[in-house]
Amino acid sequence: MIFDILWRTRWRRNRLSKFYSRLIAKAARAKNRDEEDKLICEFMFEKNLVDGEIALLETLKLQNEAERLDVPFPHYSENRNAWEQGFKPGTYRLSVRARTDLRSQIRKEKRERLENHMLWASHVIMPIIGLIGAVMALLSLIASFHKAR
Numbered sequence: 001m002i003f004d005i006l007w008r009t010r011w012r013r014n015r016l017s018k019f020y021s022r023l024i025a026k027a028a029r030a031k032n033r034d035e036e037d038k039l040i041c042e043f044m045f046e047k048n049l050v051d052g053e054i055a056l057l058e059t060l061k062l063q064n065e066a067e068r069l070d071v072p073f074p075h076y077s078e079n080r081n082a083w084e085q086g087f088k089p090g091t092y093r094l095s096v097r098a099r100t101d102l103r104s105q106i107r108k109e110k111r112e113r114l115e116n117h118m119l120w121a122s123h124v125i126m127p128i129i130g131l132i133g134a135v136m137a138l139l140s141l142i143a144s145f146h147k148a149r
Helices: 005-029 033-069 096-148
Strands: 083-085 092-094
Touching (some): 033 092
Antiparallel strands (some): 083 092
């Protein structure tokens, strides 16, 4: 997980937030309002850049997951409402609502696949286990009759 790009980008956002929080608090203690405002603007700009990166990475991750599970992914040409332009020019990402909808579709597909596997297990594996148990009980019964003689 440490080498996951999305995780590292979120970690970088947290470090950025802590760094600027300390600087802003220091400027506030010094009662330097101009410096404090400048730092807040810098922080918001940097945070928007990192948040845009995170949204783009989440879009790519959801796209890979949707393709793997055969969940329909909203294409830019078909559904432009689901897309928004990134903070950096020329980048597009799914909107927050579209990412949320896609996540719920992926969860639903995973749940249906799990239910299908559980249904298969209950109809195939359980009878086989019952048959193995019955054979073992029969062999045990035969073995006890042979010992009794």
